[in-house]
Amino acid sequence: MNRCFLISHAHLDHVNTLVLSAGSLGGSRKSVYATHQTLQDLEGLFADRVWPNLASWKERDGPFKLLYSPRALTQFPAVNRQTADRAQSLHPDGNYKKIFPDISVLMMPLSHGKCGSASSYESSAFFTRHDPSCKEFLFFGAVESDNLAATPRTIHVWRMAARKIPHSLHDIHRMLVGIGPARRPFIWPPHPGASRC
Numbered sequence: 001m002n003r004c005f006l007i008s009h010a011h012l013d014h015v016n017t018l019v020l021s022a023g024s025l026g027g028s029r030k031s032v033y034a035t036h037q038t039l040q041d042l043e044g045l046f047a048d049r050v051w052p053n054l055a056s057w058k059e060r061d062g063p064f065k066l067l068y069s070p071r072a073l074t075q076f077p078a079v080n081r082q083t084a085d086r087a088q089s090l091h092p093d094g095n096y097k098k099i100f101p102d103i104s105v106l107m108m109p110l111s112h113g114k115c116g117s118a119s120s121y122e123s124s125a126f127f128t129r130h131d132p133s134c135k136e137f138l139f140f141g142a143v144e145s146d147n148l149a150a151t152p153r154t155i156h157v158w159r160m161a162a163r164k165i166p167h168s169l170h171d172i173h174r175m176l177v178g179i180g181p182a183r184r185p186f187i188w189p190p191h192p193g194a195s196r197c
Contacts, residue, residue: 003027005066005098008141009112010041016139019045022054022066033099035092035124039068049137055176071194096129098129104129108157111149112142125157129168136164137171 005018012019018032026178032055046055052108055066096104106127115121123141130136138161138190146152161169 004031004033006039006099006105006126006128006139007042007172008110008126008139009121010034010038010045011142014141015042015045019051022046023052023064028068029065031069031099033066033097033105035109035122037122038124043068057079092124096127098131102131103168103185106132106160108160109153110141110157111144111146111151111153113144113149127160127164127169134168136169138169140172 007015007018032039042055043057045051046053054064055067055068059067061067061155085171092107092109094106096106098104106129108125108127109127110123112121112123124140124145126139127136128139140157143154146154161172
């Protein structure tokens with residue numbers, strides 16, 4: 001049973017199941033963890049236009065609604081709605097955040113390509129740690145090749161991962177879908193046998 005969700009970015013191929021199953025998951029209220037921008041993008045999906053309003057920033061809303069990152073992640077006092085929303089999202093600050101008993105995540109930003117003609121679209125990678133054992137796995141969202149990105153970021157994730165292998169990092173979810181040289185999509189690893197470290 002799902003207890004919470006980590007969302008790398010809000011493209012439909014990554015959030016489709018979350019959106020379609022919202023409101024029917026049963027059990028206790030489910031938290032959604034992501035960057036502030038990704039949570040805002042999800043808020044646009046759950047705005048009673050594209051899909052019913054089945055998610056909320058409010059901790060006291062109905063148990064059937066998804067909860068955008070709970071206050072447990074707050075590191076500074078919320079002064080207004082904008083600050084409150086930002087306080088509830090994951091930040092690339094180099095610190096692990098507890099998202100569930102015994103589970104913490106370290107979020108690192110990734111470049112995913114252009115968003116229109118002006119800015120870069122961001123995705124995330126998550127180092128997900130079982131706190132009692134200190135064992136981790138690395139989960140990637142979609143990425144753009146650092147060779148093409150206006151802001152290369154994937155190299156920072158790999159450098160962090162290299163420091164953790166073999167001591168604490170025990171698995172890498174490396175099924176990456178992204179944009180490679182000549183703006184061609186790629187899927188990596190290229191064969192099923194290369195999917196584990």
